Amino acid sequence: MLTTHKISADFYDDSFKLIAIHSNLEDYAMTYAINSNCGLYLKRMAKDLHLDENLSFSVFDWDDEMNDIYWTLISNKCVVEEVVPSDGFFGDEMTMKTNYLIGERKEVDYFLKVDAAEEPAFLQKVKSINKISKVITAYPIDTETLKSKRNLIF
Template identity: 50%
Template sequence: MVTTHKISAELYDDSFKLIALHCGLENYAMAYHLNKSANLKLVRCEKDLDVSSATFPIYEWKDELNDHYWTLVCNTVTEEKESESLGLFSNEKAINTFHLVAERREVDYFLKVEAENNAVITEAVKKINSIPKVVTAYSLDITSLKSKRNLIF
């Protein structure tokens, strides 16, 4: 007899904290300002995150001195596709928008922090809010997210 084992999403231990960022900057500019203001060293990953036919750019930094792992990921990605219509509007391009965390569409970026100390998150939020181009940054409760599996990478 064959046994099937299933791993439930509820069994996953949320060992990371999440900071939501609202700003109109491009992803490379956001990483630059975070590096400058919050004393991070985020670099672009060679491989992007593939979720539901969309690719999201990722910036990461492993702080080995303090044993923290920082990851910046864009929440919204727009892709332009050629329209396959042969009619009057055959040159039109379709623009598709994808969200990494669909229930938080208003958030532009997520800064995922794997750290044991909550003071690190508080200090990071304070430094990020001092960036002039950032509208607001705040700590986000992970348990309230339905699509938190997209943030496990």
Template identity: 45%
Template sequence: MITLHKFSDDFCEENYVLIALHSGLEDYALAYALNRTLKTSLKRSKTDLDISNETSFPIYEWKDELNDRYWTMIVNTSIKDEYLEFDDLFSNETSSTVYHLIPEYKDVDYLLKIEQEEDEIDSALLDSILKIPKIITAYQIETNKLKSKQNLII
């Protein structure tokens, strides 16, 4: 007789806060601005977050051992260029396909994931982020309503 074990969704849940960032800054410039403002040490990961063969998303991460938090900044958009080969007027043209880590939030440029015990963000932290020049807006995303939260498992 085979024994079947099922895990509830709560068993695999991790506590984290997800902040949406809207900014025209490049990823390295945003990581630098966050580091200066929040006194973090976000650094580019050696490996990207690969969702499939077509898509990978740059990651910046930092382990805050003092406050027992793990910070991850992820670019929400990945653009893949594909070369189309046709024997006609438009031969060897390039086509771009845009992928989003969180498709429900296509307009979000970056995601800041903070793994911590509480599932609420300190308002002072959000206020500090909003004071960074070139950040248009920042707000907390309710992660329990996300359909694609499995993409955030790093």
């Protein structure tokens, strides 16, 4: 007989704040801009976030030990090259497909996840990010409304 073990949802501390960022900057350029304008020290993690063998999202993080805040910049988009079988003269075709970490927020390019930040400091970072010239807009998101919230807990 197999035993099933379940971990209670109460066991996880999944309370965090989230900033949605709209920008066409590459992930490394966005990280540099945020570090420069917001006084953060985000660095690329050794491993990207893998949801599937083909889906990989870039992740940059920084543990601000002085203020006891953990910052994580996560790309919301992953472009994958797919082979589309074809019976035509030229054979199979290659297409590009965009997948999203948070599917219900496809318009967002990056999420800045903030653990344990106080509200005034959090709102100040939103203002600082909006001052970056290549950022279209940045705003806080209520995490309770996200269906794919579990994708941001790692």
